[in-house]
Amino acid sequence: MRILQPARGTSDLLPSDKARHNQVVSTAQTISARCGFQDMATPIFEFTDVFRRPLGDTSDVVSKETYSFEDRGGTELTLRPENTAAVMRAVISNGLTQTLPQKYFYAGPMFRYERPQKGRMRQFHQIGVELIGPSSPLADAEVITCGADILDELGVLSKCTLHLNSLGDTESRQAYRAALISYLTQYQDSLSEDSQRRLSQNPLRILDSKDETDRQIIADAPILSDYLNEASRAHYDVLTNALSKAGIDFVADPRLVRGLDYYCHTAFEFITDALGAQGTVLGGGRYDGLAEMLGGPALPAVGFAAGIERLSLLIDEPAAASADLMVISLDKELEAEAFALASQLRRAGYSVDVPFSGNLGKKLKRADKLGAPRVILLGTDEWHNNQLQVKSLATGDTALVARDDLLSFLS
RNA sequence: GCGGGUGUAGCUCAGUUGGUUAGAGCGCCAGUUUGUGGCACUGGAGGUCGCCGGUUCGAAACCGGUCACUCGCCCCA
Numbered sequence: 001m002r003i004l005q006p007a008r009g010t011s012d013l014l015p016s017d018k019a020r021h022n023q024v025v026s027t028a029q030t031i032s033a034r035c036g037f038q039d040m041a042t043p044i045f046e047f048t049d050v051f052r053r054p055l056g057d058t059s060d061v062v063s064k065e066t067y068s069f070e071d072r073g074g075t076e077l078t079l080r081p082e083n084t085a086a087v088m089r090a091v092i093s094n095g096l097t098q099t100l101p102q103k104y105f106y107a108g109p110m111f112r113y114e115r116p117q118k119g120r121m122r123q124f125h126q127i128g129v130e131l132i133g134p135s136s137p138l139a140d141a142e143v144i145t146c147g148a149d150i151l152d153e154l155g156v157l158s159k160c161t162l163h164l165n166s167l168g169d170t171e172s173r174q175a176y177r178a179a180l181i182s183y184l185t186q187y188q189d190s191l192s193e194d195s196q197r198r199l200s201q202n203p204l205r206i207l208d209s210k211d212e213t214d215r216q217i218i219a220d221a222p223i224l225s226d227y228l229n230e231a232s233r234a235h236y237d238v239l240t241n242a243l244s245k246a247g248i249d250f251v252a253d254p255r256l257v258r259g260l261d262y263y264c265h266t267a268f269e270f271i272t273d274a275l276g277a278q279g280t281v282l283g284g285g286r287y288d289g290l291a292e293m294l295g296g297p298a299l300p301a302v303g304f305a306a307g308i309e310r311l312s313l314l315i316d317e318p319a320a321a322s323a324d325l326m327v328i329s330l331d332k333e334l335e336a337e338a339f340a341l342a343s344q345l346r347r348a349g350y351s352v353d354v355p356f357s358g359n360l361g362k363k364l365k366r367a368d369k370l371g372a373p374r375v376i377l378l379g380t381d382e383w384h385n386n387q388l389q390v391k392s393l394a395t396g397d398t399a400l401v402a403r404d405d406l407l408s409f410l411s
Numbered sequence: 412g413c414g415g416g417u418g419u420a421g422c423u424c425a426g427u428u429g430g431u432u433a434g435a436g437c438g439c440c441a442g443u444u445u446g447u448g449g450c451a452c453u454g455g456a457g458g459u460c461g462c463c464g465g466u467u468c469g470a471a472a473c474c475g476g477u478c479a480c481u482c483g484c485c486c487c488a
Contacts, residue, residue, distance in 0.1 A: 005461090005479070060486050064412080082488085114486065115412075116479090126488055194485065210484075258487095269488090280488060307488035330446050362441085364448035379446065393448070 009114070009122025019320065020312035021125065025107045028127040028150045028306070035146045037105040037129045042086040044109065048076040054085045054262050054293040059202075065112040079111035084303055085262075085290065087130045092296035100133030100299075107308070119278035119310045128284070128305035132291075135300035137235045140266040140286055141242035147282050147304050148248050151270060156314040160270040160281055163253035164240070166225065167204075167267050167285070168232040176227035177203060187217045207255040223254050235265050258283075262290040266302065275310055282306035322371030324350045325410075328363045329378040338378050341388075345376075348407060367393060374410075 006012060013021060029039055048068050051061075067079040080086050083106055096102050107127040114120060129146060131139050144162070151157040167173050181203050188196060192211040199206065207218060228236065243250055250268070258267050269283035284304025291299035325345060329338035342352045353370055355363040367375050377389040377398075388406060391398045401409045 008479070065486075110488085112487080116481090117483090118481070120487075124488075128488085205486095277483065277485095278487080283488060305488055310488065328447095332445090358441085359445065360447055361444060362448090366448090368449055375448090377447075381446095389447090391447075396448080398447080 007122075009116040011121065016317060016320075017312070019318045020315060021308055023315060023318045024154065024308045024311045025127055027153050028107065029105055031150045031153050032105040032129050032146055034149075035103070035129075035142060037103045037131075037146070040087075040090075040104045040106055041108060042080070042083065042090050042106070045077045045079050046086055046089065048078040050089050050294070051078050051081060051085055053295075054088075054290050061112060065114055067111045067113060081112045082110055082305065083108070083126060083128055084130060084287065084305070085294065087303075088132070088290050088296070088299070088301065089294055091132055091299075092291065092294060096132075097291075097297055097299060101139075102130075102132045104130045104132075106130075117276075117278065119275050119307065119313060121309060125308035126305045127308060128303060130301060130303035132299060132301040134302075135288065137238040137266070138242055139300075140235075140239050140302045141246065141248075143284065143302050143304055144239075144243060144266075144268055145246050145248055147268075147270065147284070147306070150306070151282060151311075154311060154315050156272070156281070156311065157270075159274055159314060160272045162248065162250040163256045163269050163271055164243075164250040165253050165256040165267045166228060166232060166236040166239075167257065167264055168224065168228045169235075169264055170289070172227050172229045172232045173264065175229075176222065176224050179222045179227060180204070180206075183221050184217070190217060204257040207257055218255070225252075225254055232265065239266060258285055262287040262293060264288050268304075270306075272314065275313060278307075278310060280307075281310050281314070320371075321351070323353045323367075324372060324374070326353045326355065326363070326367040326370065326372045326375045327378070328355060328360070328367075328375060330360065331378070331380045331383075334378045334380065334383055337383065341376065341378070345407075345410075350410070364393075376406075 011017075033039070048066075051066065061081050066081050069077055071077055087104055087106065091097060091102055105127070106129075107125070109123050109125050111123055113122060116122060127150075129143060131143050144164075148157060148162065151160055168176065181199065184191065184199055184203065184206060188199065190213055191199065191206070192209065192214050195206045195209050195211065195214050206214060207221070209215065209218065240250075240252075256267050256269060263285045265286040265288070267285040269280045271279045272281050273279060275281070282304055283306075284302070286300070286302040288298070288300045290301065291297060327338045327342040327345070329335045339354055342354045345352045353367070353372060355366050358366065364375065373393060375391045375393060377391060379389060382388060382400065386403045388401050388403055389398050390401050390406075390409060399409070
């Protein structure tokens with residue numbers, strides 16, 4: 001074990017990386033606030049059952065990817081692998097089920113023990129929204145539209161395609177699941193090893209298998225939409241109509257499913273081909289069954305999560321913050337005065353740099369690099385006359401300014 | 412968890428069939444210029460050649476293991 005490198009699947013966010021993260025988070029927060037989603041946060045770890053119960057033992061996320069541990073008091077805890085279950089737990093814990101709907105935005109780190117790849121970290125970061133209370137398909141439409149607007153604001157919507165599907169309600173999904181299993185069982189021996197395992201654990205997952213033979217078998221498999229009952233069909237129709245009216249493009253993708261057990265009705269993913277195998281940039285769906293799985297009341301809800309690292313890979317780097325001013329003393333005797341002046345200017349709201357070393361040429365070069373448009377120079381003669389030089393780096397012009405007039409000159 | 416690829420300076424990369432003190436460009440620091448920037452020139456710092464072991468008179472190079480990244484599977488945001 002070498003401590004001079006970050007643990008596998010984690011990474012440092014140096015300023016240029018952090019700037020991208022901040023850009024994603026602040027944009028998502030602003031856009032989702034426009035839809036009424038309020039920023040909130042839940043703890044980084046929860047009782048293990050918060051994730052284990054709703055996510056199900058068939059989910060890899062819980063069965064083999066969690067960071068779970070026993071604390072010093074013997075309590076079983078888990079670093080959150082996703083945030084939806086935790087937000088729902090918070091809604092129930094705080095008695096917020098009495099005041100619905102609740103609309104939340106969150107951003108923060110999640111943890112999954114996976115094999116790292118580009119866009120797939122062990123500590124990764126997500127932004128997301130949860131709309132808890134309404135069962136109306138218009139709530140689904142609002143969540144999807146909010147996601148699309150965030151991607152658009154970040155400039156990545158054009159690189160993504162919205163895939164949409166309905167998993168139906170419990171009745172529809174169970175009918176389909178039975179039909180699918182019955183169909184696939186005929187070809188059991190021809191299925192890939194992964195899909196044979198999925199047949200018993202999570203048969204819907206076989207629909208998006210990448211194995212060539214699997215795909216041929218799936219081509220003639222029953223279609224989920226044929227098994228939607230009337231209510232599920234109506235839910236989907238209202239949603240698609242609302243999206244079309246709101247100008248949200250999508251493709252119906254009957255093979256789109258979700259890995260987590262609590263999803264029903266709407267499933268959607270914004271997918272890009274710019275990130276290799278990690279193409280899903282923002283995904284979510286309806287999870288009416290989650291609250292009950294946690295031991296709460298029946299509580300319809302819909303939401304999405306998006307990977308900040310993946311979005312960061314797609315956006316242009318935000319412009320770095322530049323300094324407004326640099327204060328330079330031309331005489332070593334005046335260094336403390338320069339520092340005092342810089343402090344005063346900072347308190348007045350300016351972003352000010354004070355160089356610590358170098359001759360005048362180096363200092364001006366540094367001012368250039370920091371993007372400071374103006375430099376204040378303290379020369380001995382001027383200083384004794386209560387004057388300062390204010391030099392514009394763009395024009396090279398230098399103005400002589402009385403010390404007392406500096407702030408008004410600058411503004 | 413499975414299969415493939417890659418690890419040399421902060422970054423991008425050279426490094427001959429294994430041979431003396433491992434190089435370049437960019438970046439960084441300093442000087443030319445202790446009172447006026449972007450250019451240029453000169454100099455400097457910075458490397459356990461990912462790590463450990465093996466082969467060899469001799470390893471950055473060959474072999475084994477390991478760690479990390481990366482591509483695909485898997486999973487998913």
